[in-house]
Amino acid sequence: MVETTGGEPADGTAEVLDRPLPDGVRRRVVQIVSDGFGGLTFTELPAQLRQYARFTPSRRAKFAGNAMAAAVEADPIFRQRIAERLREAQPELTGALDSGAPPPAADPLDVAAAAYVLRPAGWVKLVTAAGEEAQRADAERADEETRVELERLREELAAARDQTRIDTERLRTELESAKKEAESLQRKLRAALSDVKRGEAALRKARAENDAVRAESQAQLSAAESEARRLKARLGETEAALEASRRAAREGRSVEDMRVRLLLDTVLDAAQGLRRELALPPVSVRPAETVDAVEPGRMTPKDIAARALSDSDPAVLDQLLALPQVHLVIDGYNVTKTGYPQMPLEKQRLRLLGQLSLLAAQTGAEVTCVFDGAELAAPVLLAPPRGVRVLFSKPGVTADELIRQLVRAEPPGRPVVVVSTDREVADGVAKVGARPVASAVLLKRFSHG
Secondary structure, eight states: OOBOTTSSBTTSTTOOOSSOOOHHHHHHHHHHHHHHHTTSOGGGSOGGGGGGTTSOHHHHHHHSHHHHHHHHHHOHHHHHHHHHHHHHHOHHHHHHHHTTOOOTTSOHHHHHHHHHHHOOTTHHHHHHHHHHHHHHHHHHHHHHHHHHHHHHHHHHHHHHHHHHHHHHHHHHHHHHHHHHHHHHHHHHHHHHHHHHHHHHHHHHHHHHHHHHHHHHHHHHHHHHHHHHHHHHHHHHHHHHHHHHHHHHHHTTSOHHHHHHHHHHHHHHHHHHHHHHHHTOOSSOOOGGGGSOOOOTTOOOHHHHHHTOOOTTOHHHHHHHHTSTTOEEEEEHHHHHHHHOTTSOHHHHHHHHHHHHHHHHHHHOOEEEEEEOGGGOSSOOOOOOOTTEEEEEOOTTOOHHHHHHHHHHHSOTTSOEEEEOOOHHHHHHHHHTTOEEEOHHHHHHHHHHO
16 A cells, blocks of 8 residues: 555545534435445445345435445445445546546535545545535525525515505595594584483483383282182182082082982981990880880990090090091191101102001091192102092192082081191181091001001
8 A cells, every 4th residue: 555655545544534524515425325336236235234225226315325324434345335336437526536636617515525435635625625615605605595685675675665655644644534534423422412311311201100100010910910810719619610510410410419418328327326336226115215224234424424535545536437437638748747747748648648548448438638739849640549539739729728628528417537737727627517636646546556
């Protein structure tokens, strides 16, 4: 190998760049390697580049650029093989570089890339000079672009100034017109405000008259609604009575016939019960039996006094229910809220009706349980238990009034027992011949079985 006077190889392989390879030079180097890549055999390629052997030059430059640049830098043998392909492809440029006189008209980047691959003496200076030349070219290009942009901005500024002047004149003219229009609008506004004040005064007067008319209309409406409710209640009672009459007529008898028949059955059952109670013999009275005396087994007034019971004794209710054709009417919620108020209304009804069903089965009495319909949020889907009639009062009618209607519907002389703690209900039914019993007595009767 030929050495220089300084002891370094004459081919420049010992020279080293003291800075990164300029981007433009690096791209040209990658392109040279990609072009020379196809002229090498598979075994001549470095191991890390063999996977790109079948790629086209453009694809190799795109996907294997970093790997090819690293291989050229680190593998001298691979670089020499690429250099040989470069000498075959560009003999004039490579010959000039080998002679130390690169052509002045050649692209500095091409010269620097070829020098980087061939590594002739002074190649580092060529690469460095190419990088500086590229930077100067970029700077000149940036200056030229800046100058063109500055000229464009100056032209736009001049145009903007002209447009601003035109807009200013236009706006000044519009402002004068707007001032005149504002003065006209102010005059119209003052006239409108005067009209508004007169209108507000008239509106206040009309509102006062309207309020007076509304108050009078409200009073008349309230009176009309009260009268309508009263007439509606009377109409409901009349319709109920009419429906009952029609039902009785369809069955072939009138309401009065039914009341008389029921009263007759009551009298007959009462007579039979009285006969059993007095132990009357089934024969006619004999003269000897008219003589006043005490017979064996016959009750005396003293015995009758001993049998008197307290009104709070459940046995009183049993005696009343033993009467013939007795009708037991229960104020439902009055009983449930006395006995078990903490339960929901639905469970109160179910518990009471279950107990009344057992009582009806034990005594054979007619049992009617009345609930207040005002307590219902929706219609009740309820199957009444055997032997118990369940009724809910209609809207606008209380359970107390429905109980009084049931008592008035019975013929005079039939025993009717009403269970309620409500004093008004008790006094009302007592006046029409019914027997009031406190709710607590019925609850005791349930607890005693």
